[in-house]
Amino acid sequence: MIIHEITHRIxxxxxxTMGYVHHSNYIRLFERARTEMMRSLGHTYAAMEASGIMMPxxxxxxxxxxxGRYDDLLTVKAIIKELPxxxxxxxxxxxxxxGMLICSGHTTLVFVNARTxxxxxxxxxxxKALVEFx
Amino acid sequence: MIIHEITHRIxxxxxxTMGYVHHSNYIRLFERARTEMMRSLGHTYAAMEASGIMMPxxxxxxxxxxxGRYDDLLTVKAIIKELPxxxxxxxxxxxxxxGMLICSGHTTLVFVNARTxxxxxxxxxxxKALVEFx
Amino acid sequence: MIIHEITHRIxxxxxxTMGYVHHSNYIRLFERARTEMMRSLGHTYAAMEASGIMMPxxxxxxxxxxxGRYDDLLTVKAIIKELPxxxxxxxxxxxxxxGMLICSGHTTLVFVNARTxxxxxxxxxxxKALVEFx
Amino acid sequence: MIIHEITHRIxxxxxxTMGYVHHSNYIRLFERARTEMMRSLGHTYAAMEASGIMMPxxxxxxxxxxxGRYDDLLTVKAIIKELPxxxxxxxxxxxxxxGMLICSGHTTLVFVNARTxxxxxxxxxxxKALVEFx
Numbered sequence: 138m139i140i141h142e143i144t145h146r147i148x149x150x151x152x153x154t155m156g157y158v159h160h161s162n163y164i165r166l167f168e169r170a171r172t173e174m175m176r177s178l179g180h181t182y183a184a185m186e187a188s189g190i191m192m193p194x195x196x197x198x199x200x201x202x203x204x205g206r207y208d209d210l211l212t213v214k215a216i217i218k219e220l221p222x223x224x225x226x227x228x229x230x231x232x233x234x235x236g237m238l239i240c241s242g243h244t245t246l247v248f249v250n251a252r253t254x255x256x257x258x259x260x261x262x263x264x265k266a267l268v269e270f271x
Numbered sequence: 272m273i274i275h276e277i278t279h280r281i282x283x284x285x286x287x288t289m290g291y292v293h294h295s296n297y298i299r300l301f302e303r304a305r306t307e308m309m310r311s312l313g314h315t316y317a318a319m320e321a322s323g324i325m326m327p328x329x330x331x332x333x334x335x336x337x338x339g340r341y342d343d344l345l346t347v348k349a350i351i352k353e354l355p356x357x358x359x360x361x362x363x364x365x366x367x368x369x370g371m372l373i374c375s376g377h378t379t380l381v382f383v384n385a386r387t388x389x390x391x392x393x394x395x396x397x398x399k400a401l402v403e404f405x
Numbered sequence: 406m407i408i409h410e411i412t413h414r415i416x417x418x419x420x421x422t423m424g425y426v427h428h429s430n431y432i433r434l435f436e437r438a439r440t441e442m443m444r445s446l447g448h449t450y451a452a453m454e455a456s457g458i459m460m461p462x463x464x465x466x467x468x469x470x471x472x473g474r475y476d477d478l479l480t481v482k483a484i485i486k487e488l489p490x491x492x493x494x495x496x497x498x499x500x501x502x503x504g505m506l507i508c509s510g511h512t513t514l515v516f517v518n519a520r521t522x523x524x525x526x527x528x529x530x531x532x533k534a535l536v537e538f539x
Numbered sequence: 540m541i542i543h544e545i546t547h548r549i550x551x552x553x554x555x556t557m558g559y560v561h562h563s564n565y566i567r568l569f570e571r572a573r574t575e576m577m578r579s580l581g582h583t584y585a586a587m588e589a590s591g592i593m594m595p596x597x598x599x600x601x602x603x604x605x606x607g608r609y610d611d612l613l614t615v616k617a618i619i620k621e622l623p624x625x626x627x628x629x630x631x632x633x634x635x636x637x638g639m640l641i642c643s644g645h646t647t648l649v650f651v652n653a654r655t656x657x658x659x660x661x662x663x664x665x666x667k668a669l670v671e672f673x
Binding site: 283284286287288289290293295340341 | 551552554555556557558561563608609
């Protein structure tokens, strides 16, 4: 299992009239955590794209446990439990500074050839990095 | 079953470097369709809040079938299949102008007292409107 | 002078904890009005890009006169007062349903060759359309 | 003069089909830098609101010098050149890692009583903090 954690300060534009973090923004925080996890593995998503591979999402889900609020310093964990083949599954957990679970979620990404946009297998070097870090 | 449909033109700020609508934005389109469905039932969400009831989300999910792109005129359907008790379930379908399924999804909302933020039952008048329109 | 007007319903995700439309969103509404003005002139921005011309912004400004709020149906006017040469200037006015001025603004765009990203003159056919409609 | 600097990593959702950071997002980065400047002065914006004072914007402007891109680690400087009375003026500069100027801008905020939403003078303790740090 690989876990990578980032912190993210909630800005005004991420909140709504209800006084909460707008629910659509957690999926964006998942992306930030996933991106930094890849960077920590030595394979940035930018480099992945430069090498001709894109990783669009095919599925995302969120469960909202407790509201996030303005100026909260949220911790976002990205979690990989199994090695990717043509798809990569990630789980996420968002906590606030008091340790309260705010949101949990899941995304599925596919590896595609950036030119043809057809599915391909996860690059061997990336899978190797995942093995080393897990 | 109640179905309400809106159209939404994709702006530049809703796309990303991949050339696609960013996946987080479909949850925002679901909200637009849900809001207009409520308006069409004669119970705007704004009036619901004014009456002291909020409807935060507790769950959302999306499946991304095909990419949406800049300037696409997307059709977003909000679908209610069962009457709400303390929770309201909605399904969504997003199609492009060629009729291709772009995204499908689901949200669960709860009715809460805006002051106490505690769960309550769906207001009777709202359920009645849902019955009349279904 | 050319004026094009759109309406835009404010969604929850465009508001903030202050109970107002977040100030960054008006620049996005300016884009929506500008895009629809171009469509009404028979030259969509999408077609402009397809022909190898991009129109990035080099300047934007907003004055916030009165707050917009959730569920407001805003009217956004895009206004062209002078024909573009290498730059296109637009003014904007945003009103709410009560006719109150919410926000006014200005943007300057440049025409660039999409491949070289170097400035070019406004396409003749586009300027001709502007002349015809003004 | 007070200068406060933050860094911000550009995520996919902040870019657009043109391959650039969407121009509306710089105003959001200005807010992040302004918020962290206030925190560094010992007066968080959250505490300001808790004390009954809001600081809505009345004006914002941006000049786009060079495009920001996906995964850029941008530096955002918030700059105060004069002490606030009823209004606070800030300048901003955004640079990329290569030191290139991406965007510069300006905002004007007003101090308002959160309840009445009427303009008031900047709180004395806040002005004092600004004096001490400049």
